[in-house]
Amino acid sequence: MLFNSLDFAIFLPIVFALYWFVFQKHLRAQNLLIVVSSYVFYGWWDWRFLALILFSTLVDYAIGVLLHKEDRPSQRKLYLWTSIVVNIGLLGFFKYYNFFIDNFTTAFTFFGAPIEPNSLNIILPVGISFYTFQTLSYTIDVYRRKLEPTKDVVAFAAFVSFFPQLVAGPIERATNLLPQFYRQRQFHYSKAVDGLRQILWGLFKKVVIADNCAIFVNTIFEGHSNYSASTLFLGAVFFAFQIYCDFSGYSDIAIGTARLFGFNLRQNFAFPYFSRDMAEFWRRWHISLTTWFRDYVYIPLGGSKGGQWMQLRNVLIIFLVSGFWHGTNWTFIAWGALNAAYFLPLLWMNRNRKHTDVVAEHSLLPSVKELILMGLTFMATVMAWVLFRADSLSHAMAYYKGMFSSSIMSLPEIRPTFLLVFLFIFVVVEWFGRRRQYAIEILWVSYPRWVRLSIYYVIVMIIFLYGSKEKEFIYFQF
């Protein structure tokens, strides 16, 4: 079920009503309702893959219980690795099987030993990369004794399958989300209104900005050889907005929806395009994944222990793995490598934590220096996004070649005025809201209620009038 669908618009009020009016006094029943609703939400796409979620849930629940009872380190390690093998095995099979088979075939053929392997027609289960990481975080935290394992299987199933963030995150830590299932939730007017506001902003980002950008991005990337350098440049910029608004829009809707049910999810995007260098960008982009890699891959690899070279190596690994996590294409790995190339010099020079505050925190506008730094950082990400969007490395190279031709000074052939106007408004609103969890969190709250409602009404109508038709979120494919 898509957040931007009529199905969800009907589903959400029904679950909301059952949750607060029928099961309000029964915590376990509320949790069970969340599990059932989440399975319906997921099964709407393909009910067959519910078995995977259920399997993953039961395996990690059982291992959590076993880890708690066990004190022998070797046995505990065995349990941990069982969880890792099962979860990564599922992910590897469904996501990477054909990628490895294809690349092995190419490699063997290149070295003169052609093989004919069995490639399978595997459908990638939506959200597998997200819920796999979420359950893994639970087992690892229990193993590290950072978390008491749960004995409540319903609460655990709700934690794994919680529908607002099931298919595209934010990837929640068990330490943050799981305890919320143990506590009675109370309805708070302000929390619910805040949730709705965040949903509204998320929908605006997804339906108005991302989906409209997508139309031009698809046209430009698919027919890149027919367009001037300036148009290709514009196409790459549009994609930068598309990917940000698509994914952060999803996170906003997820966080807002969770708030309607009394849950607090973590911020996943913190206005990354207002970053002054790439290190800051990566602290602000897809925070739940970045911190997951930091805690569960980077630190076990040794982190910064072992000297600067080890640290650089570990960071490089994280970027490559992160690229590979996104998809089974060399373009994603190249994207990870390029971002590592941006980031590692900052780390090498010990300048990776230079910008930890919010840009222009105490002023209305940025300084000229800040503006230039933000512009350069944004352009660096735009260049990297070309790799992310391209169908293949050769496609990306051809696109880059086109971008750096003499026609860069010509007017782009595609100039969607309405989209440029919306993008301008969007950037301005994001700028004013950059100190908050999401752009319109406190914007307009000091205005009279009727003014506020009128503004929300205008946003809803813009979504209705200018929104592109129901499109999947990009991150579903990961």
Add this chain to the structure above:
Amino acid sequence: MKQFLIQIAVFSVAVLISCYFVFTQADGYTDAFYLKFTTPKQHSLIIGSSRAGQGLQPHIFNEALTHTSIYNYAFSRIHTPYGRPYFESIQGKLDTTRQDGVFIVEVNPWSISRHKIDNMDSRKFWEETTFINKVKNVSSNPNLKYLMNFYTGRNVEILTKKGGNYHNEIVFVDDFGWFKVKLKDNKQRKQKRTDNLIQSYEILLEDYIGLSNVRMTYLKKTILYLKPYGDVYLVRLPIDPRMLAIENSLMSDFDLQLEKAAIDWDVDYINLLFMNEQVEFTDGNHLIIESGERISKLVADSIQQLK
């Protein structure tokens, strides 16, 4: 909670009313098909593909044939080949209270061919996922089901009426369901468009397998269903000779088969392929307005004579 629910309810009602108002503004400019699902049931119909949708002009028939108000309920090769979905849609659109209707059934090889996505063993038609199968209420104004699920433009275009108008060209569906297309053409542009379309149909050939007995059965079913409500005429519209060559490679004996079938079904087959060289097309497939007018008059005259 109470305050929250009241506010949500009031806000939602305001939004829903506004959205409904926008939908009420949808009309013939919205897209090439929408209006056809909003008009009342009809007692006389033109059915078939986009060739008929654009080429056969109801007002010409209504002038030539007395006591007839014919409605163009033809869509496109993609949506309305003969099969269960179109048959049921026609059933929904027909006013069965009268028996003096006129039914012009446009046929061409694509409309009775098997597409490779068709699964005829399980009676699955490839057009089942489209509006012709999904929009069950074909006489609702506004048609919310269509607008919410099958209208592909942005809703703002419903208000600006720009959905079908580009560069001051006329593209809209009139009150009788006719898809009027007037392009500001020059010879080069038209030639390029025609070449592109012919090329795309050459590629399209690979997706078609040839005559489908199931689709042929549905064509027969459609005709037999319509016959009690009036006179049925099978019509083959003119096309660019290059397009005809493609169609011949798909089904070389199409006209022969249809002539035979028409005799079996006791209807008349009006074959206008002899006009191929005497008319003009926007793209090799669809008649320009003036040629459509001529052909519509020709069909109307034939019907007069056959009556």
